[in-house]
Amino acid sequence: MLTLSHVSKTFNRGTINEHMALDDVSLHLEPGDFTTVIGGNGAGKSTLLNMVAGVYPLDHGTITLDGTDISRLPEHARARYLGRVFQDPMLGTAADMQIDENLALANRRGRRRGLTWGLPKGEDEEYVSRLAELGLGLENRLGDKVGLLSGGQRQALTLLMATLTEPKLLLLDEHTAALDPKTAAKVLELTDKIVDEHHLTTIMVTHNMNDAIHLGNRLIMMHEGNVIYDVRDEEKAALTVGDLLQKFEEVSGGELANDRMLLS
Amino acid sequence: MLTALSGAVSQGLLWGVAVLGVFITYKLLDIPDLTADGSLALGGCVCAAVIVNMGMDPMFALLCSFAAGAVAGGVTGLLHTRFEIPAILAGILTMTSLWSINLRIMGKSNVPLLKCDTIFSRLSDLTGLSQSTVTLLAGVVIAGVTIAIMYWFFGTEIGSALRATGNNEQMIRALGVNTKTTKLIALMLSNGLIGLAGGLICQSQKYADIGMGTGAIVIGLAAIVIGEVLGQLMPGKLRSFSSRLISAVAGSIVYFLIRAVVLQMGMDANDMKVLSAIIVALALAIPVGMRRSRQRREYTKGGEA
Numbered sequence: 001m002l003t004l005s006h007v008s009k010t011f012n013r014g015t016i017n018e019h020m021a022l023d024d025v026s027l028h029l030e031p032g033d034f035t036t037v038i039g040g041n042g043a044g045k046s047t048l049l050n051m052v053a054g055v056y057p058l059d060h061g062t063i064t065l066d067g068t069d070i071s072r073l074p075e076h077a078r079a080r081y082l083g084r085v086f087q088d089p090m091l092g093t094a095a096d097m098q099i100d101e102n103l104a105l106a107n108r109r110g111r112r113r114g115l116t117w118g119l120p121k122g123e124d125e126e127y128v129s130r131l132a133e134l135g136l137g138l139e140n141r142l143g144d145k146v147g148l149l150s151g152g153q154r155q156a157l158t159l160l161m162a163t164l165t166e167p168k169l170l171l172l173d174e175h176t177a178a179l180d181p182k183t184a185a186k187v188l189e190l191t192d193k194i195v196d197e198h199h200l201t202t203i204m205v206t207h208n209m210n211d212a213i214h215l216g217n218r219l220i221m222m223h224e225g226n227v228i229y230d231v232r233d234e235e236k237a238a239l240t241v242g243d244l245l246q247k248f249e250e251v252s253g254g255e256l257a258n259d260r261m262l263l264s
Numbered sequence: 265m266l267t268a269l270s271g272a273v274s275q276g277l278l279w280g281v282a283v284l285g286v287f288i289t290y291k292l293l294d295i296p297d298l299t300a301d302g303s304l305a306l307g308g309c310v311c312a313a314v315i316v317n318m319g320m321d322p323m324f325a326l327l328c329s330f331a332a333g334a335v336a337g338g339v340t341g342l343l344h345t346r347f348e349i350p351a352i353l354a355g356i357l358t359m360t361s362l363w364s365i366n367l368r369i370m371g372k373s374n375v376p377l378l379k380c381d382t383i384f385s386r387l388s389d390l391t392g393l394s395q396s397t398v399t400l401l402a403g404v405v406i407a408g409v410t411i412a413i414m415y416w417f418f419g420t421e422i423g424s425a426l427r428a429t430g431n432n433e434q435m436i437r438a439l440g441v442n443t444k445t446t447k448l449i450a451l452m453l454s455n456g457l458i459g460l461a462g463g464l465i466c467q468s469q470k471y472a473d474i475g476m477g478t479g480a481i482v483i484g485l486a487a488i489v490i491g492e493v494l495g496q497l498m499p500g501k502l503r504s505f506s507s508r509l510i511s512a513v514a515g516s517i518v519y520f521l522i523r524a525v526v527l528q529m530g531m532d533a534n535d536m537k538v539l540s541a542i543i544v545a546l547a548l549a550i551p552v553g554m555r556r557s558r559q560r561r562e563y564t565k566g567g568e569a
Contacts, residue, residue: 053438074442075437075438076441076442076443077440077442079439079440079441080440082438086434090432091432091434091435092435093432093435094427094428094432094435095431095432096427097424097431104424105424105425105428105436105439106439108421108439109440111440113421113424113441114420114421115417115420116420116421117419117420117421118419118420118423118425119419119424
């Protein structure tokens with residue numbers, strides 16, 4: 001489904017802040033793979049997602065999605081294939097627009113936008129039933145401005161918007177990191193449900209080792225711009241947090257995983 | 265006095281078209297676009313040149329004003345989106361260059377339309393009403409039609425994408441919209457309306473002047489700010505999109521009424537610009553001051569209760 005071959009990215013090349021975020025990464029995702037990505041700060045997890053999404057241009061390598069080479073496509077052109085949820089709940093929705101307006105914008109992802117009405121009456125029904133699936137009561141609040149919603153509600157809405165028209169690939173960038181534990185659990189549960197129902201190929205970056213172990217069928221660990229560990233299926237199911245910590249200490253030469261990873 | 269007030273209302277309505285243009289960039293896109301000063305004068309100069317120098321129809325002249333404004337907005341848009349020049353600087357560059365361009369278009373700094381037909385003189389001949397009545401009525405119709413078209417446009421798929429661009433650029437890009445294009449469209453539409461307003465003002469005052477656009481952006485902002493205050497004073501706090509557009513035009517009318525009154529009271533017309541700037545500065549500063557004083561009032565050391 002998704003193939004990265006020899007992808008590299010260096011930020012601030014030629015300056016004192018030069019930082020190699022991705023170092024010749026090759027990765028292949030099968031259709032339906034739900035991959036969780038863990039690693040310390042600066043390991044290149046978010047950069048990996050951003051390179052796939054087209055936020056920054058590639059230095060080297062190619063990215064192929066379902067047979068299409070998307071390496072040189074701009075961000076907005078790749079959007080037709082991708083559903084994205086960001087770490088910051090404020091980034092995924094337009095606060096000053098209504099819930100139904102946000103959904104209508106998402107429903108047109110990757111389609112040519114014209115001069116027909118942006119919020120046709122006929123679409124309400126679908127939005128209501130999809131919102132009802134979230135179980136947050138948003139189905140009765142179609143006309144409310146999104147800015148009135150809580151962070152968790154906004155993140156759930158963003159998740160729905162990202163999957164409203166089925167993406168070829170769903171990119172989740174620490175999408176529960178900014179939420180309180182209870183809300184985070186709820187959003188994760190929704191994530192699992194939606195991915196499962198639609199058999200979405202998914203990459204989820206997380207700093208939470210438990211989540212990384214319990215969700216998905218594949219886990220990769222990154223360190224200093226490289227994929228250093230890649231397990232799937234039964235082998236992944238048997239993993240424990242202890243295993244991951246040990247693995248992490250092996251590659252980082254005894255240096256301990258960062259606090260965020262340990263505490264959660 | 266009454267004729268002065270009715271003149272002020274007409275002026276407010278015609279300027280209302282420019283205010284709606286400023287509304288697009290300032291309120292929807294969150295860019296204070298300084299092209300406005302240049303494109304308003306450009307609209308007036310093009311209108312005068314087309315009518316006087318080329319002897320064309322005044323209606324056609326208005327179309328030219330709109331098109332010229334849109335091109336000016338396009339230049340700012342390309343400087344901003346393609347070459348990543350900050351929006352304010354891009355606007356300043358276009359505005360500055362338009363001064364020279366406007367002089368080239370007119371050939372001199374002031375072109376009177378004295379003996380030429382305008383849409384207002386035509387309507388006056390057609391209906392038998394006085395020129396000032398016709399200007400007032402035409403102003404109502406033109407502002408009304410502009411509001412209706414804008415209401416429609418910003419409800420369409422492209423229009424929604426444009427509003428979303430001003431609201432959350434990253435989100436709408438992730439939903440497949442090229443935000444460079446939406447910004448360009450918004451800047452062109454905005455300056456097109458401002459250019460059109462320049463043409464209308466030129467025809468109503470029967471001359472075009474190189475300085476007629478100076479301070480247009482501040483007048484636009486003042487009108488929007490006044491309109492917002494009016495909207496909040498109304499029962500039910502009008503927040504819908506159409507009422508925001510209507511209050512922008514209402515703000516423009518009130519602005520020109522205030523102006524007419526203070527001019528009647530003997531204020532120098534040249535002092536009007538500093539008054540406009542003070543209105544805008546106060547309107548932007550008062551909410552901040554109120555927030556600060558509320559925070560100070562609500563602060564308690566704790567432990568007393």
